[in-house]
Amino acid sequence: MSGGAATARRGVGFHLTHLLLLGGFSALIFYVTRVVPETQGSLWTIAAIGFLLLAGTLLSELLAPIGLPHLTGYLIAGIASGPYALKLVDEHTVKNLSMVNSLALSLIALGGGAELDFATVRRSARTLGWATLVQCLFVLVTVTALFFVAARPMIPFTRSLTTPALVGVSLLWGALAVTRSPSATLGILSQTRATGPLATFTLAFVMTSDVVVVVLVALVLGCVRPLIDPSAGFSLDSFATLGHELVGSVALGTTMGLVIALYLRLVNRQMLVVLLVLGFGASTIIDYLQFDTLLTFMVAGFIVRNMSNQGHKFTAYIEKTGTVVYVIFFATAGADLDLPLLRQLWPIALLLAGTRAAVTWIGAPISGRLAGDPPVLRRWAWSGLVSQAGLALGLSVLIAREFPSIGTGFRALAIATVAINEMIGPVLFKFALDRTGETSRVMAPSFPSMRPPPMP
Amino acid sequence: MNAILILVGLLVLSYLGSFLVGGRSVRGLGLPSGVEYAALGFVLGPRALGLVGGDNLAAFEPVVQVALGWLAFVIGLDFGFAGEKRVRAGSLVLGSMSALLTGGAAACAAWFTMDRLGVGGTSTDRILLAGGVGAACAQTTRHAIRWIVDRDEGHSPLADRLNEIAHTDDFFPLIAVAVLFALEPTRDIAMKVPLRDWPAITIGLGLLLGAGSALLLRSEMPIEDTWAVLFGVSLIAIGAATRLGISTLTVCFFMGIAVSALTGHHGELRAMVGPTERPILLPALVLAGARIDFRASPALPWIAAAAIGGRLVAKVVFGWLLATGSRPARKAGPLVGLSLMSSGALAMCIGLAFALRFPGVVGDTVLAISALAATVGEFVGPIRLRRALLAAGEIVDAKASPADAAKGSPPSDETRDSRGGAPI
Numbered sequence: 044m045s046g047g048a049a050t051a052r053r054g055v056g057f058h059l060t061h062l063l064l065l066g067g068f069s070a071l072i073f074y075v076t077r078v079v080p081e082t083q084g085s086l087w088t089i090a091a092i093g094f095l096l097l098a099g100t101l102l103s104e105l106l107a108p109i110g111l112p113h114l115t116g117y118l119i120a121g122i123a124s125g126p127y128a129l130k131l132v133d134e135h136t137v138k139n140l141s142m143v144n145s146l147a148l149s150l151i152a153l154g155g156g157a158e159l160d161f162a163t164v165r166r167s168a169r170t171l172g173w174a175t176l177v178q179c180l181f182v183l184v185t186v187t188a189l190f191f192v193a194a195r196p197m198i199p200f201t202r203s204l205t206t207p208a209l210v211g212v213s214l215l216w217g218a219l220a221v222t223r224s225p226s227a228t229l230g231i232l233s234q235t236r237a238t239g240p241l242a243t244f245t246l247a248f249v250m251t252s253d254v255v256v257v258v259l260v261a262l263v264l265g266c267v268r269p270l271i272d273p274s275a276g277f278s279l280d281s282f283a284t285l286g287h288e289l290v291g292s293v294a295l296g297t298t299m300g301l302v303i304a305l306y307l308r309l310v311n312r313q314m315l316v317v318l319l320v321l322g323f324g325a326s327t328i329i330d331y332l333q334f335d336t337l338l339t340f341m342v343a344g345f346i347v348r349n350m351s352n353q354g355h356k357f358t359a360y361i362e363k364t365g366t367v368v369y370v371i372f373f374a375t376a377g378a379d380l381d382l383p384l385l386r387q388l389w390p391i392a393l394l395l396a397g398t399r400a401a402v403t404w405i406g407a408p409i410s411g412r413l414a415g416d417p418p419v420l421r422r423w424a425w426s427g428l429v430s431q432a433g434l435a436l437g438l439s440v441l442i443a444r445e446f447p448s449i450g451t452g453f454r455a456l457a458i459a460t461v462a463i464n465e466m467i468g469p470v471l472f473k474f475a476l477d478r479t480g481e482t483s484r485v486m487a488p489s490f491p492s493m494r495p496p497p498m499p
Numbered sequence: 500m501n502a503i504l505i506l507v508g509l510l511v512l513s514y515l516g517s518f519l520v521g522g523r524s525v526r527g528l529g530l531p532s533g534v535e536y537a538a539l540g541f542v543l544g545p546r547a548l549g550l551v552g553g554d555n556l557a558a559f560e561p562v563v564q565v566a567l568g569w570l571a572f573v574i575g576l577d578f579g580f581a582g583e584k585r586v587r588a589g590s591l592v593l594g595s596m597s598a599l600l601t602g603g604a605a606a607c608a609a610w611f612t613m614d615r616l617g618v619g620g621t622s623t624d625r626i627l628l629a630g631g632v633g634a635a636c637a638q639t640t641r642h643a644i645r646w647i648v649d650r651d652e653g654h655s656p657l658a659d660r661l662n663e664i665a666h667t668d669d670f671f672p673l674i675a676v677a678v679l680f681a682l683e684p685t686r687d688i689a690m691k692v693p694l695r696d697w698p699a700i701t702i703g704l705g706l707l708l709g710a711g712s713a714l715l716l717r718s719e720m721p722i723e724d725t726w727a728v729l730f731g732v733s734l735i736a737i738g739a740a741t742r743l744g745i746s747t748l749t750v751c752f753f754m755g756i757a758v759s760a761l762t763g764h765h766g767e768l769r770a771m772v773g774p775t776e777r778p779i780l781l782p783a784l785v786l787a788g789a790r791i792d793f794r795a796s797p798a799l800p801w802i803a804a805a806a807i808g809g810r811l812v813a814k815v816v817f818g819w820l821l822a823t824g825s826r827p828a829r830k831a832g833p834l835v836g837l838s839l840m841s842s843g844a845l846a847m848c849i850g851l852a853f854a855l856r857f858p859g860v861v862g863d864t865v866l867a868i869s870a871l872a873a874t875v876g877e878f879v880g881p882i883r884l885r886r887a888l889l890a891a892g893e894i895v896d897a898k899a900s901p902a903d904a905a906k907g908s909p910p911s912d913e914t915r916d917s918r919g920g921a922p923i
Contacts, residue, residue: 057718064711068735071708075739081687089561090738097731100724101715316511316778324507366723367730 058105065101068094069124072131088139091132095140095374096367098124103370112473114230117370118466121377132378140375145336146322147365147372148433151226152337153321154361155250156300156344157354158232164247170414171247175255177410178248178403178428179221183259185402186395187217197391200452204271211270212449215442218263219435219457220399222256223249224468225337227430230369231472233362239481240419245427245472253337253434254289260438261285264445271446284333292329292338299325299339300346307353314360337434376432376465385459392459400429400467419479426475430468431461509562509782533784533844534873540788541870551789559786560855566783567848568737568751572729573776574669574845575705575755576769577641583766586663593660593821594667597839598637601813602672606633608809609802609868618798623682624861630679631853631865632802636810636872637672639665640843643880655893657827661838661884669752669845676849677701677749680856684744697745704743705750708736709757716762722771729758729772748852780844787851791870795863803868807875814839831887838887841880842873 072094076087103116124131164171191213194201201209228249232242261282299321306317321340329336344361348354385392404425411421439457443450476482543550579586586594610629644662681697692700712732716725736754740747759765793799818836821828828835850869854862888894 060714060718064715067711068732071739072735075742078690079687079742079744086561086564086741087738089565089734090742093731093734093736093738096727097735100727100731104720104724313778320507320511363723367727370727 058108061101061105065098065105068097069129069131072124073129076131087133088136091136092140092143092371094124094131095121095378096370099370099374110474110477112231112469113234114227114369114373114469115466117230117373118377118380121374122380122382123377124374125378125380125382127380127382137375137378140371142323143368143371143375144433145326146319147368148226148336149322149326149340150318150361150365150368151229151372152340153318153344154233154358154365155225155229155246156296156341156346157348157358157361158229158246159250159345159348160354161345161349163243167244167247170244170411170416170420171251173410173414174244174248174407174424175252177406177413179252179255179259181402181406181409182220182399183217186220186399187213189395189398190216193391193394197394198452198456200449200456204449207270207273211267212446212453214263214267215446215453216395216456218256218260219438219442220395221252221259222431222435222438223252223428224430224432224434224465225249225253225341226369226372226432227465227469228427228472229365230373231427231469231476233365233369235473235476235481236483237476237481238483239476239479240417241423241427241475241479242481244420244424248424248428250341253341256434256438257289257335257338258285260441264442268445271449288333288335289338291332292334293342295329295332295334296339296342297346300343300350303343303357304347304351304353307347307356308351311356314357315364318360318364380462380465381455381458384455385462388456388459389463392456392463395456396460396463396467399464400425403428423475423479427468427472429464429471431464435461435464509559509785533780533847534870534877536781536784537788537791537847537870537873540785541791542788543785544789544791546792546794556786556789563783563786563851563855564737564741564747565734566779566786567852568733568740568747569779570776570783570844570848571673571748571751572733572736572755572758573772574641575709575752576759576765576772577666578669578752578756578759579667580759580765580769581659581663581666586667590660590663591667594664595671596820597639597664597814597817597836598668598671600817601810602633602637602675604633604809604813604816605636605806605872606630606809608805609633612802612805613798616798616801618796620860627679627682627853627857628802628861628864630675631849631857631861632806632868634672634675634679635846635849635853635865635869636806636842637675638668638842638845639839639880640841640845640876641665642843643839643841644884655888657825657831657835657891658888658893660821660825660827661835661887665839672845672849673746673749673752674698674702676746676852680744680746680749683857688743700743701740701745701749702753704739704745705736705753706757708732708750709754710761712754712758713761716758716764716768725771729768744856746852746856748848776844783851784844784847787847787854787866788870790851790854790863791867792863793867795867796860799864799867802864803871806868807872810872811837811840811875811879827891827893830891832890834883835887837879837883839880840876840883842869842876846873 072090075090098120099117102120103113106116106119107113121132123129126132126134126137190198191209194204194209194213201212204212228245231237232246261284265282303317303321307314325340326336329339344357347357407423407425407428408421410416411424416424435457439454439461443454446453473482540551541547545551545553545556579591581590606629609632610625613625613629643665644658677698680701681694684692684694684697709732712728715728715732720728733751733754736750737747740750758768762768796802814836815834816836817839818828819833822831822833822835823829831838846869850866853865856862857865885894
């Protein structure tokens with residue numbers, strides 16, 4: 044039986060059963076946390092992972108009929124069960140889940156790299172080039188200007204800053220606004236199995252923009268340091284570090300990709316364990332070497348896809364493993380959303396996020412016309428570029444560390460803005476994929492229709 | 500040693516384990532109990548080389564709990580089935596009888612030894628220790644007779660019967676664990692629950708979560724979502740059980756039983772979940788081995804000798820009963836019960852669960868005795884099984900004529916391990 048038929052059969056009863064069971068599992072978790080208020084060590088993290096996985100999966104199925112992406116379901120499940128809502132998962136537990144995040148990010152980057160076909164990227168190099176230039180420039184300039192104008196009346200932590208310092212902070216915000224979300228893009232593409240110009244463009248754009256953003260942030264950091272901290276001079280140190288990071292990441296990623304390709308060719312078994320080893324072991328080594336994790340894994344995936352004939356096999360393995368990990372990753376991101384902070388900063392966060400989205404929307408037809416893109420891209424290319432997630436938050440931490448005087452306020456505002464983009468972006472992208480007809484109609488194999496594998 | 504390095508090491512072990520499941524032959528590996536991995540853990544652990552320190556073991560407690568819970572879930576899912584076939588009612592009774600007899604004998608032997616030596620702490624500690632030893636010694640590993648059944652399914656009455664017994668003797672040991680854990684409830688609980696209710700809560704929680712999973716799995720859903728449901732609910736079960744201080748093993752075992760009974764897709768689920776057993780078991784055994792402390796108590800050698808002796812005697816008695824009532828067993832002789840001496844994964848899991856729940860003399864002693872019982876079982880069980888099956892005429896001697904050997908000899912060293920079977 045096809046998955047489509049199965050989906051058609053799902054009626055009110057199906058969703059009601061799932062809703063009731065979700066309520067039942069939530070009640071159980073709630074009851075246990077109230078009956079035994081104190082928890083020893085990190086053992087409750089186990090139940091938290093299980094609950095986020097289950098709640099994310101069930102909620103995404105419940106929201107699917109109204110056209111919302113699974114990712115939104117995962118985020119809502121996380122927000123609802125997190126420390127600022129039902130408190131089923133506390134802050135300590137959310138912090139403990141960071142190990143899952145490194146695994147998820149490695150899979151996301153590997154998957155993203157493996158989706159990038161060199162021939163396709165080369166064919167759309169003109170599109171990518173113009174889009175990168177226009178989007179980066181438009182977003183950087185407009186968001187920087189808006190931040191500068193809106194800062195004094197609306198953003199408390201900027202009121203004590205001098206004008207040059209405010210220019211510096213505005214530029215940092217502009218650079219942060221340029222970041223996109225590879226994880227959200229991959230999450231949506233993994234669910235929809237979309238193929239077509241929009242899917243290919245968005246994937247290629249967000250993956251290459253990772254490199255662009257890393258360079259841009261390093262450049263802006265070097266330039267604004269003397270503006271924010273008058274005692275500091277213009278420094279090229281960050282570029283030396285950046286060079287080390289980029290070259291090292293590409294070299295390590297290439298080696299890793301070749302090893303994976305060789306393994307797939309010669310052994311091709313137990314990829315789940317291999318991916319876990321990569322996610323935990325290799326991530327630790329990359330952190331130790333101070334390379335860029337996302338870039339390293341992305342290059343590895345790219346090499347497997349383009350320098351061997353194992354790419355499709357590899358992509359299938361990552362899709363299989365990734366789905367469960369993505370649920371936990373995004374649900375954890377939801378649980379981590381600081382709702383009180385969002386409530387406090389929502390007017391300015393909404394203004395900044397809205398302006399960024401609007402500029403991205405305006406930039407798409409302009410870059411499309413310059414590159415001679417097909418109408419579908421001119422109309423919808425912006426839709427996948429609104430999401431922001433881990434990368435933006437990671438950079439905000441870096442900026443906060445570099446400039447402690449504005450750090451806390453800057454990071455809080457970044458969290459609030461990213462939260463809005465994180466919620467709206469995936470919905471827009473899925474809507475666009477559905478409208479352009481790129482969403483796959485062939486569903487994943489389903490249980491129990493699958494043929495059982497032979498028992499060992 | 501760095502925790503991530505240990506985690507990667509454990510993943511490598513999982514990888515090796517998956518090859519054993521997958522059918523690749525690795526000469527010298529693949530004992531039914533997996534006790535060799537526990538030995539490896541002991542060598543690497545703080546009581547030998549010290550490569551894995553005590554702090555590392557504490558850091559890995561969540562991983563161990565997940566492994567224990569998942570293994571118990573897999574065992575529960577498989578309970579009452581031998582291969583694809585449902586076990587006969589008679590085998591279910593015999594399996595339960597074997598577990599009660601063997602566990603009871605080991606527990607009594609341990610109790611009387613402690614009484615005689617005047618050791619074991621408070622009476623609760625003694626009950627926990629004796630009961631834990633009994634629970635750990637009660638069962639026979641499900642893999643003990645597997646190679647015979649794989650070879651000649653449906654034509655080996657004694658092997659079939661022994662295989663079914665080995666598949667049905669997990670029930671009472673896990674009930675016993677639930678009862679024993681209830682004797683020392685968690686101190687952090689905000690409400691008063693009578694001691695007698697805890698075992699019922701343990702079993703009820705497992706059945707409830709299993710029924711919930713089964714309801715979710717009744718409808719058709721993508722394979723990834725099926726995994727999410729199974730894994731998600733199992734983790735909730737494990738987390739809730741550890742927080743409440745009840746037996747994770749029992750909760751997950753009953754969850755597996757409920758899922759198996761209520762979904763109607765038992766075969767498909769087993770096909771999905773079964774291959775995960777060995778890759779999860781091996782790292783768990785290594786971590787269990789690293790926790791073993793043979794100096795947990797000065798009386799440990801005596802308690803261990805008594806419990807293992809009691810187990811041996813109980814198996815002989817059970818074999819005698821079996822031989823009395825069953826024609827194929829009669830042919831094998833009264834010592835047929837010793838064929839069931841191989842204890843395995845569940846025994847080590849019970850030992851490890853005790854070590855985590857009751858750190859100190861009680862937990863460490865139960866774990867050490869579980870490992871010793873599994874080791875003794877490896878020396879006795881496979882040899883006696885071979886003799887029993889030879890005597891019953893279900894296999895022929897490998898030293899017999901080539902024609903006879905071709906008809907029915909056991910697999911060679913190279914092939915036996917690929918089936919997870921025992922070197923016989």
